[in-house]
Amino acid sequence: MNLIRATASRLLTVASLLPFLMLGGCGEVVSSGKNLQVTNEVNVFRFQVSDLKNYSQTYSFTWTTSSTTGVIVNQLSDISGGDATIVLKDAAGTTVYSRSMKQDGRFASAVGVPGLWTVQILANKVSGSLLMRADPN
Secondary structure, eight states, X not given: OHHHHHHHHHHHHHHHHHHHHHHTTTOOOOBOOEEEEEEEETTEXXXXXXXXXXXXXXXXXXXXXXXXXXEEEEEOOEEEEEEEEEEEEOTTSOXXXXXXXXXXXXXXXXXXXXXXXXXXXXXXXXXXXXXXXXXXX
C-alpha cells in the first residue's frame, strides 16, 4: 500500500512539472493570441486572431459553400514575424486556394466542387494578427 501511495505521489509531482520541463531552455515567448473569432456560416467564413507571438498552430474548419464559380478571399493581416498560410479545399478535396497571409488583398480561388469545404490556417511561428474572410464571388 505504501508503494502505491509513493508511486502515485511521484506521478503527480512529475505531471505537475511536465509543462515546465517541456518549455525548459527554449527561452522564447509564445502566445496563442487574443480574441480568436470565427464566423462559419453557409457561404461566409471569417477568421480573426490578434496578438500572436511566435505561435505555430494548424486551424482546420469545415465550411459549407454553394458556390459553383469559386470564392473570393479577403486577407488583411499584420504579420511581424513568421508566416501563416490559408488553404481552401473543395468538397472533392482539391486545393483551390493557397496563399501566404502576408499578402493582403482580395483574391479569387479556383472553381471548386460546392458542398463541404475545408478551410485551414497554417500558422508557423507567426507574430501579429491574422484576418481573412471567404465568400462566393
